[in-house]
């Protein structure tokens with residue numbers, strides 16, 4: 001089936017597909033590397049999925065993700081939203097980098113951890129929690145080891161002044177912090193403070209009681225001290 005560009009203000013000629021980056025049918029969007037206005041961009045899109053998918057959560061999720069990325073405009077480390085593509089897709093700035101999962105621990109400078117912590121802090125200051133940073137493929141590093149967060153499908157936005165939501169927001173921020181600590185534990189275990197070790201231990205223990213287990217849950221994440 002050929003991709004649809006309906007209502008997008010885009011024509012087949014204005015977007016040239018270079019490569020499929022991810023295609024996991026039937027429930028997930030297709031992510032492609034495309035050329036748009038002479039630049040490499042990423043096109044995340046549900047338009048080729050079945051009506052049951054694209055006209056239900058597909059269009060909701062894509063709109064939700066585009067909104068989240070838009071809220072983070074101007075932050076270095078968050079690829080910019082270029083435009084929405086019809087009802088089912090959006091174009092995002094392409095980052096020429098490699099996913100964190102491709103790096104071995106000996107090759108990474110500790111500054112990556114500091115930069116990632118700052119980025120998480122900046123996100124939270126804008127009222128956004130990412131919630132899927134535990135997946136190392138959602139973090140890209142450029143050639144200078146600058147981190148970029150992608151995949152805001154699970155992200156949530158909280159208005160800071162909204163009554164009663166501050167507590168929930170702070171609780172969800174802990175999920176992003178735990179992803180940071182998990183990263184530190186894997187790549188720089190010798191730098192974990194006693195407090196961080198205790199926190200991680202508690203966090204992994206608490207997951208025994210979670211009703212929903214994130215797909216990132218793995219035995220080797222458990223902290224051994």
Ligand SMILES: Nc1ncnc2c1ncn2[C@@H]1O[C@H](COP(=O)(O)OP(=O)(O)O)[C@@H](O)[C@H]1O
Nearest residue numbers: 021022028031042079093094095137150151153
């Ligand atoms: N802005 C981007 N720059 C470079 N590569 C990207 C970008 N966004 C996504 N990708 C690549 O496409 C893959 C799938 O994108 P992602 O947003 O994580 O989709 P999904 O929600 O299906 O997991 C990523 O793992 C990454 O390799």
Ligand SMILES: [Mg+2]
Nearest residue numbers: 137138150151
């Ligand atoms: Mg992803």
